[in-house]
Structures are given as structure tokens and as C-alpha cells.
Amino acid sequence: MSEDYYERLVDEEALAAYLTDHLGDVDDGEYAVERHQAGHSNETLFVTWGDRELVVRRPPPGETAETAHDVLREYRVTEALVDTDVPVPEPLLACEDHDVIGSDFYVMERLEGEVLREAEPDAFADADSRRRIGEELVDTLAAIHDVDYEAVGLADFGHPPGYTERQVERWGQQLMWAFDTTAEEREVPDLYEVGAWLQDNVPEDHPHTLVHGDYKLDNVMFGTDDGRPELIGVFDWEMATLGDPRADLGWMLSYWRDPKDPDPVVPELTTTFMERDGYPTRQELVDRWESRTGFTFEHERFYRALAVYKLAALGEMFFRRYLEGNSDDPMYPKMEDRVPALAARAKRIIEGDEPL
Template sequence: MADDVSVDAATLRSHLEEQLGEDRPIELAPIEAGRSNETVSVTWGDRKLILRKPPSGESSEDAHDVLREYRIMDALQKTAVPVPEMILVCDDHDVIGSDFYLMEYLDGHVVRGEEPDVFSASDSRRRFGEELVETLASIHTVDIEGVGLGDLGHPDGFTERQVERWGKQLEWALDRTERRDELSELEAVGDWLEENVPTATPQTLVHGDYKIDNVLFGPDPPPEIIGVLDWEMGTYGDPLTDLGWFLVHWHDGGDSDPVFPTVTPPFLDAEGYATRRELVERYERESGIELTDERFYRALAAYKEAAACEVFYARFLRGAENPFFEQMDEKVPEAAVRAKRIVDGEERL
């Protein structure tokens, strides 16, 4: 077994031979990609593949549902949404101990924190943001019934359930971190969201975690997204929750310093990059969906991020050895302040 990879190479090789009809040497290597599903590089002869599986020791619950992820990307193969080619999926735990799937390897840039030199020219900077919102619009204009994903979720009441779900997550965390007073602003944001849930919302395919580091840009300018990744939270619901999530991870001129600069890169307020408002206007033109209640959707996104991070901190206090989780001691109060600033109109679109 390769170092730091919880997959038996010999067993996987035998499965690939059985399913794809070829016996080739195999090498595995871990890929650092987020804090959810485990991502493994698979070199199988002269082919490069990517394997996705739930984290070791955890079951395939909704938060780590690789079968759902595979199903969505497989359904999108012939649409305008750029996704990798799917190779195979397996729900037989006798193979590697969990569900998993394999997809083609794509060569490109995942942008986390630092601006890629190849995209630093002014025309590339403008195109960078446009490509992101145009791709998001392509997700939200998929014929969800036509591609066979109409049963993916329950769109009626989706947005209200999002507020309820993350409120419960926050309650669970605060019961364990015991810092309600310190995070009173965050609870106030939750109360405001409950009172301001939109009564009528659009219904489309939703990615669930659409932000800069969950897409893959091609290797050369101009910026072009060649793969939208990490679909484990994909569903049928309110597309404006996706847009709000994207917007709170786009750093604009006049914003305070990002709480999480890896996923909200500070370089985005440099000359040449589009503003949030410009990106919203382009999204609306491309998708035909109007961003109503923009303050609600941005506040919801900021609230979700802060609540999720307080859950991380609660897990750290309960013994999870994770340096990122430990940082939430300081980061969550900062995130709570930002969410309240959005509610109060101090951080504008």
C-alpha cells in the first residue's frame, strides 16, 4: 500500500483488470484536496486516473457520498458543464473497503490563495471571473429532468431547510464549545435569516460548494474551466444559494481582510478583476435568473461557513487531531463578525 493512501493497490489493480479488460502496473499517491472525500492519484500503466472515496474510517453518509458525486458528473457528460470523464464506479466494499469511483485525470490549475502567474495579465484577470460565473450559469440551466437528475433532491422548501439545518449544526457545536456569548453575533444572524427566508425561489441543479478552489482551470491562458469538481453536495434546489456561496468567496475592493484567504483569495481585488456586482450582472444575463434578496443569500453563505467551522472546532475539542480545526478557535469569531456585517449592510454587494 502506498504511503498515506488507504487503498490496497493490488486489489484495485485486479478490479481494474476485471472491469476494463487490461492488466497494467499500478501506482497510487495521495492528493491533498479539501477536508472531505479522499482523493488518490492512480497511475495505471500509461493512464492517469483519479480515485475518490470517503475518508478512511467513515461511512458513505451524505457528506461523503461519492456515489452521488459520480452519478451527477456522469449525468452531465453531454451537457455544457465541464466535468471529467467518468471511468467506473464501485459500491462493493470488498474491493477497497468503501464505495469509490474513478475519473480521468485533467491537467490544470486549482487556485488556492495565490494568483497563478499564467493568469496575471489584465485580460486574463477579467476572464477569470467571467468564466467562473458563466460556468455556474451553465450548471443552473441544465435540464435536470432531461439528464435524469430530477429525483436528486426536494426543491420545495429547500432554502428554508438550509437555514434550519445550519442552525441545528451551530447549536450542536455551541453545546460543545460553550462559547455562545463569544458568538452571539452569529446566533443573531441565524435569527435574521429565519425571519427573511425568501418565499419563492428558483429551482435548478445545485452544486452545493461552488467556489474558486472546486474548479480546475486549463493550463494556459485565457482562463478556461475544464472541470467542475467536488459534487458530493449536489442537489435539486435553489441556485441562488450557490451564487451566494460563490460571492462570499470573492474578495472585493473595500472588504476587510479575508478570514479564509486560501478559499477567498486576497488577489481578487487587484486591478483587472471584476467586482462582485459585475459578476452578478453577468450571471443574470447568462442564466436568466435574477439575484433577488442578495443580502439574504450572502448572509446565509457566511453563516453556513461560520457554523461549519464551529463544528470543526467542536470536533477538535473532542479530540480530532487536525491543525485546521484548531485554528477555528480564532477564525470562527472573525467569520461571525463578517456574517453580521453582511446582515447590517456594512459589506455590500
């Protein structure tokens, strides 16, 4: 990461002054800020504040598509879920004053545990742990969908009717925003075909629940309970709203691998260790979600194709930010080829060539 990019992310002096005003002086004088490199959307900063370990979340610098990086939305939903069955880190502060670090941001307590992103922890490399990881993942998704959103103060957090249709429209708009710049490099005609099919096949009705919007294995953290994996935190709520729970399930499944699957089209964003013996299959995850929620996963090709369409739109937005010099993420330039591959995958799902 370049020093210039880091300076655009955080003014350490201004952040320290803000934290002092709201949390008090650092007990032993220790203050350090470190950028977390694993994410590809909002920026995450780890902050040592005396004997406390904190996390600061902020959008990336530069122009972003409207609503794509709403960190204060993350703060509100996390605050609402603290006393529910959905495990979240404790939110502490939210700031709209751009004079502090140049953007909205919020501060939360840092959890300690394992995020299963690139490799399977040795402690979890047995059949029982593998099964439990999948079950904990889908059970927590069911818990999100079971939240009484009115009771926790989120009745105005979204407009559930028409959510799925708006998703198709919104992600099409995000693509158009990206294409304004990226089309000068290359076109992705398959995405126009996928978008048209999704518009023509939007389910007429769906359940109304709280939805996470980006629920997947590496957006949760596992601790241990008597040596067994226990899901202790759900992160990255920037796209949360009230909407269609089947869209969350389709998104989670788009990242989950079965042993029979072809090679991933975006290896940089694909974890493959769940292909090993012991992990539940996608169908088993669907069956468990249905039994936990009482919902059925109807129109599964639509929801899985929508998930990959959204991934393609995100990739194209990344590619635009790379072309404009607004990110130093080494994955972003690879989207020139990865997005067309995602578009082809969405078409395979639609045509039944990549079954559940």
C-alpha cells in the same frame, strides 16, 4: 500526514484488485497512489494506473454528519452532466463495497490544468486573462443553472420547493452536531443570532434549478484556449441537488474578493489575488449571472449571510473532527478562532456593514 491516517484512507492492495477487475491489468505494471492535500472535506487520491491518470474520491475516515460527504452523489451528477455544456471530468466507476477501502468511493479520469487556489498563474497575470477567469467562472455557474435536469435524468435528484428554508435548517443541524463536542471548548453565541435571522428572512419563493452547492474558484480547473484561460472542469459535486440558484451565487461571492474588502477572516480558505486590476468585481459577476440566466439576485444580504453561516458550520464540523482525532488537517484546530470570526462576518453582512 501520519502513516496511520493514510492507511485509514486506502488499502492500496484492495484498490489495485478492484481496479484490475473493472479496468483490466496495468499495462506496464505502474501503480501509485498519492493523497491530494489541497481539499478540506472529502479525500482525493491521485492514482497512476499504467498510462492512465485517475482520481479516487472518498469521505474522510471517522463519524461524519449525515449527508455531509456523499461521494456517490457526486458520481451520479457528474455522470449525468458529461454531455451537457457543464465541463466535468469523465466518471468511470462507483463502489459501495466498504470492504475495498472502508467507504463508498468513485473513480474518474484526471484532468490536467490549473486550479487557482493560492496564487495566480504567471500565464494568466494580465488584464484580459483576469477578466476572462471571472467571466468563465460565472458563465459556467449560469450553465449549471440552465441544465435541463429532467432531460439528463436528474428529475428525482432533489426537491426544489422549500430548498432555501431547508438549507437554513440543515446547516443549523450540522452546527448542533458539531456543538455536541466543540461546546466543551468554547461557545459561539453569534451563530445562534445569525441562524435566527436567517430563519426569519427566508425568501418565500425562488427559481428551481440544478445547484452545485459548493461552487467557487478553487473547485474548477482552467486550461488554455489560444493562450486564454478556459474553464475545463467543475469538481466537488457532493452537495449538488435541485434547489435555489441564488444560494450558489451567494456562496461563490462569499469567496470572491474586491479591492475594498477588509482582511479575510479565514486566510487559510481565502484567495486574494482577484483583488488585482482586471478581475471583475462581485457586482459585475452578479450582473453577468443575471444577464445569462434571466434571474435577479434578490435578497442578496440573505444569500451572502447564508453562505458565511454555512462556512461557519463547515468550520465547526472540522473543529469537531479535529477534537475527535479524525483528521490530521493542520487547518482544523484553527477553527476554534476562525468560526467565531465567520459568525461576526455574517452579522456584518446582515447589518449592511459588508456590502455587495
